[in-house]
Amino acid sequence: MASNAIRSARPKPKPKLKPAHLFGHAVLLLVGLVLLYPLIFMIMAGFFTKQEFLGSVIKLFPIPKEPTLENFRALVQGTTDAAVTTYLRNSLFRTVYSTAWAILTSFLGGYVFARLRFKGKDQLFLLLLATQMIPTTIAIIPTYLEFARFPFMGGNDVFTGGKGILDTWWVYLIGGPAINVMGTFLVKQSLEKVPFELDEAAKMDGAGTFRVLFQILFPLQLPIMAFIAITTALGTWNDFITPFFYTNSDALQTLPSAITRLSSALASPGAVVNYPLIITLSLGITIPAMIIFFFFQKYIVQGLANTGIKG
């Protein structure tokens, strides 16, 4: 007993570093640096003025002669040219709304397909899955038409005559999030592993469907919900297609679409482009996404493991 205590108190010997390990670490460090290089470049570029950057853009590690914080200030406070704070607010609103919507619809959709019995359930589920085969870019023009023909909205007499829901918040509220098919699929897979007896026991104790759903089944799905929330939040935060194509007004733009507009000046004849500002704004998109991924990546693995689709 005493010898055990002595043994546990003894400091563990440090693992010896073998040359092969050192080499492996050096390679990993190098690969890590290569992967981090774009981020390093973006941060360095943020300290440039528009004029100085024009002459330094092709250097591997551009170092400004006269560093400026103007671009980072613009990211936080906005500029008079680009209402960055509005874009940031819109991005945050869209992300929170779409994430909440995805959690709710995925859970309820998953519940319907896992627990309820009705005619054509399997066919309906297959149809839902089939929608995932259509690439987003192919759907841009049909979706544009669908929004433009939205009945009785935006001056439409039934289907035509106006602009439907284009260039309104409805694009984000009903058009943008739609149904999270992947989330529905994951919840269905996970709920199918939860025994029916759990629902029945709760019902025998007097719980209604609402209570079974949100007090019994939902807590069991938290890892899946975290996964759905993270992936939806990242996808929405980075999405530029929805705001760019279906809205025009400045007040409706999000960070990615605003940056796309600013960047479009790259190709616009004769315009003087503020590359450092565009790059700094892009950094503004990248960093929150990285933070979300960095802190919650374990939930992604855990969520997938729960559904049984992890290899």
Place this chain on the structure above:
Amino acid sequence: MFNRKRLWATLPLAAALSLSACSSGGGNSSSPAPGESAGSSPSASESASPSASGNSAGAVTITVLNEGAVGVGVGKLDDLLGEKKKSLLKDETQTPRVKESDFSRTPGQPIHPGVFPYFYQEIIRDKLKSKNITVKTEDWGWGEPLIQKETAGFLAKNIPDIIVGETQMPGFALQGLLEPFPDDMAAEIRETIAPAAWKPMEVDGKIYGFASQPGVNSLFWNKKLVKEAGLDPDKAPASWDELLANIQKVTEAGKGKFYGGGVYAGPNAGGYLRYGPLLVINNGGFADASGNPAFNSDANVKTVEFLRSLNKNHPPGLMVNPQEGPYFDAFKKQQTAYIIDGPWRASESANLGIEYGMSPIPLSEGGAAGNITIGAAFHAVPKDAKNKEAAFEYIRAMYSDEIQTLIADTGVRSPVKKAIAESADYQAKHPEMYLHYQAMNGNVQGLPTFKKEDSKVWQTFGEAVAKAIMTNGDIKGILDEAQAKAESILK
């Protein structure tokens, strides 16, 4: 049980509605509520009705797509100009800084290039206001996203009164999506305006678009590198032979540190726009009179031979690099001496402290002056525009004396109105831009749009030229093969 199921089914909808109700007030106080348009004025499709725009009887609001070079923001011009002025005065990146005094202008006197968009839009606003027309601008981006959004807009019949674009615009005209200019307006343009501003938008004798300050290609050279090769830096090469000889001398003098350069010839629009003028000058081109591919003409074979000679005066692979950026970076880094490019090369070189020369592209033996428009923002009125008459007034303003004088005074592009550009005063004040104006006359074309599978046909030609430049293969054979492939695509 059934009712309960229905209750659960309606839950997401109720949640969505309640969330949407919360969001409309919280997200952005300046933003519209659901169901309203975000802009302060109606959208393109609503603007048809003067009453819808809230104007007095007879007043019209037109929606115009922005072009970066003259953009002052998105919204009504009345609201934007004040904001633009404030932002310009605050802008620390303007060199020199914009001062309050820069906002008072005497036509005919040079202006700060930074205030050009402000004055441009101010003139447009004032001219249209006198006709009871209000302008609202929108930004649909540029390049591929713009083309996609315009295509969707045409299909949904939800399109602004004035659209803008570059290489896609002749295609829209060919498809019958644009409104031809009224005959009197077209006649006036033909008589008073340089062809580069409208010729590429001419289909079956009708004009469908106009660019107020189009670009065409010119030859630029780095005087320092040319001097190091023992050449006269102030003398422009007069022929292709002289240009090639100069380029070879610079390459020899550079000893691997710098090269003669020439022209970018990558297999993409950036390449076609730059080496296209050489094809046109040498009596060749991309298409015949009926718009069919004409890749393998004898003239084109000779031009590609010339391109192959130029390739030897570049760092390996640079001339046909699929990415055009590195080619222009090489000129900016003073690694290449000669380049064919649009007029912005002049101001960019000046910004970078490169002492440069500029001249029209020299002619080949037996060749004639010709060019391809580059960086030309063509404005057009869609067939489905709701305010066509007002939209044509906008285009009339674009070639008015006031706008064209402003372009002349800015000195970054040349005006297209003959009366202004050909005046002795302009020639004396802006000799280099006058050269650019001269290059806008004669056989100026846009890139053609092929009848079917346009991008595939272009790809066929682009890749063939790149192959002919990079290899020692038979140029005629390579172009014949490309021609046959293009014809089979078009069948």
